[in-house]
Amino acid sequence: MPIKKIKNGRYKVDISIGSDPITGKRRRLTRTVSSKKQAEDVYYQLTQKYNRGQMLSIRDLSFDIIAELYLEDCKLHKKPNYYQNQQYLIHKHIAKNFKKSNLKKVTANDIRDYQQRLINSGLSNKSINNIMICLKCIFDKALEEHVITINPCNSVKNLPLDKKQMKFWTPDQFKEFISLINDEEEFLFKAYYTTGYLTGMRCGEMLALNWNDIDEYRREINVYKSLTYIDKEIVITEPKTKNSIRRISINSKLLALLKTWRKKQQLLFSKLNIPHSGNTHIFQYREKAPTKDIFSRRIRTICKRGELIPIRQHDLRHSHVALLIHQGEDYPIIKERLGHASIKTTIDVYGHLFPNKQKETADKLDDLF
Template sequence: MRAFKVKRNSEQYYRVDLPRNLFTDGRRHSVMAVTRREAIDKAQDTIARRRKGLDSSAARTPLTDFLRRFLEFYKTEGGVSLRTWQDYRYHIEANVIPLIGGVVLSELRPVHVDEWMKSLRGRGLGDRTVEYAQSVLRRALQFALEWELLDRNPAGARFRVAKRKRTVKASGTKVRFLNPEQARAFLAAVSGDRHEALYALALTTGLRPEELYGLRLTDLDLAIRRLTVNQVLAKTRRKKGEDVARFQFGPPKTERSRRTIDFPRFVANLLRLEVQTVRKLRQFAGESWQENGLVFPSHAGTPLEERNVLRRFQVICEANGLPKLRLYDLRHTHASLLIHEGVHPKKISERLGHSSIKLTMDTYGHLFEGSDRDSAEKMEKLLGGEPKAPRVLTMPNRNRVADKTADKHTKARLLRASK
């Protein structure tokens, strides 16, 4: 491969002509660089890309332009909820573009991704936030791979590294929850509160907050004390001036999240009172009422404002000497109470709507009190006691059974035959 030296207008550079058979327009195509080595390397890269069917011209655009193109496409064709798409947009605009958006797409390398993730941590972002931002970039670059703009994903290798480097919190606590005494104290503290039924239902069913806010009257059967999770509420992340609804109803998180759950009798009584309260609110609001068929609506019929519910919840906890928790931690409390009562992990997994029992055990496995002690005791019994005399097996005759574990009826039959 030859590189020609070109002098033009007091400037000097090197040009390499590319094979005509790689292009269908019949025109001459070439690459240029300041040094001979750079020109040859650039030509070899372009030839390799053309032979793989990659679009070299589109790959020369800045990463910023590609990411904006990706967001526009992903909004309608990505198969994700509006809230998820808005999370992607946030990380791309806040964490990716300001730092590495100027890098040309075809020149992006794993080292750029490494340095970018390091800079995010340097800005004080937590490990989970950095991992999420990296997963967004990895997903976007995967589209560049599928659109034949790149032949490898520069952020792909970082996915495995991020999982290996995931750290454990210094406290060692995976989840926060109320113990049985605290749970009873909490129910006593919220007695008579406007959201008493919501808190009690969360504590006794383990519903996620978005499932509670999206629960409809048609999903309840108070006669048999049973509910079905059919929809959830997702609050959107609107930009200032953006014409997007503040909330959006959608399907549950996963297929297993669409589930049927029984609840206690005292909760059914609270829900009946809640239905009566909502009926009065509807009559009082009149024409300003926005009907959504919700079990726990606001005074106007719209979904409850999550921040207001959380603020009220934490004030109650603080006033009664209970730990400061999130509303989601009532879900963890529900799981811990079931474990305390000896409910099988498979049933807990189904009740919580987990995608698999593995997720349940990974999250709550450390709460199964005594399970590790039982394992140690079994090993002690098996290996740590006095050694037993080895059992010698011989061929049985009519009066002898070779193994102590032989069927007792067989032994009795042999004894009767010998008489």
């Protein structure tokens, strides 16, 4: 019987909630209450929850296990650098706070308290939001495993982000930067930064380029992969999005610059006894392709030689957009060169760099009358 009176006069509710999917053993749930009426109410509520699939699993999977299951999913379905980033966030910020937690009892208030502790630690709002997104994904995994019935992170809002002013170099500033580079000893860097400035390619996309990816006849660069390092090993993946797979037209001077670098690279490889071919990475100067950190650090080093304020390596992409706007190009052309999924993305990111577009549009209306 699901309801049974026990010796102390109380009533015990004992119901079956099916079989454990792992062990195959029957699972039971019991509650003890003070009256038969309460027992009947509890029996009805538990039965209804179970029938609607709302019953919590009695498999008490720990936070560590759920986190590992989530990371396994990331490793299988996400890009390697995303997996590495999630692994870092969990080990650095999340695991130590939730290691001993009972996932079934964690509430939205507990999550807000954790968010407040992150705020008090001095982390930026962007970093905190990234941690909270990762935490939500872990609880989503617990939901998927039927350990919990509701994700306590759902009602906790992200922190507001202050939009930082986008940095970029004007054509004159980039010319000044290039003039500070030593052609004899740093020609690689001249070729790399010029390619970034004149194509708007992402760092990983440029590092992944092989000589075979340049079509000299069409003067185009074929962009279809990205390079990163995971645990000191090179990992080649597809670019950021499907729309990032594209062909970028390049000007004659950039093509000539790259051809000059190729000859210098061949000579360098010959001295180092490294084979050179069309599959060699364009911006490679030793046996393995370089990391993006090398090019990031060198920007600051070069700028110290003059009075130019350094920008991030990724800001060369922003600088390319500013250059196109300076030349009068419109959104569709910029979208194609950057590999954005839609014009909306281009407008959302770079719309503020088009200060005169609305005025030009309004002035054109004068021609109608």
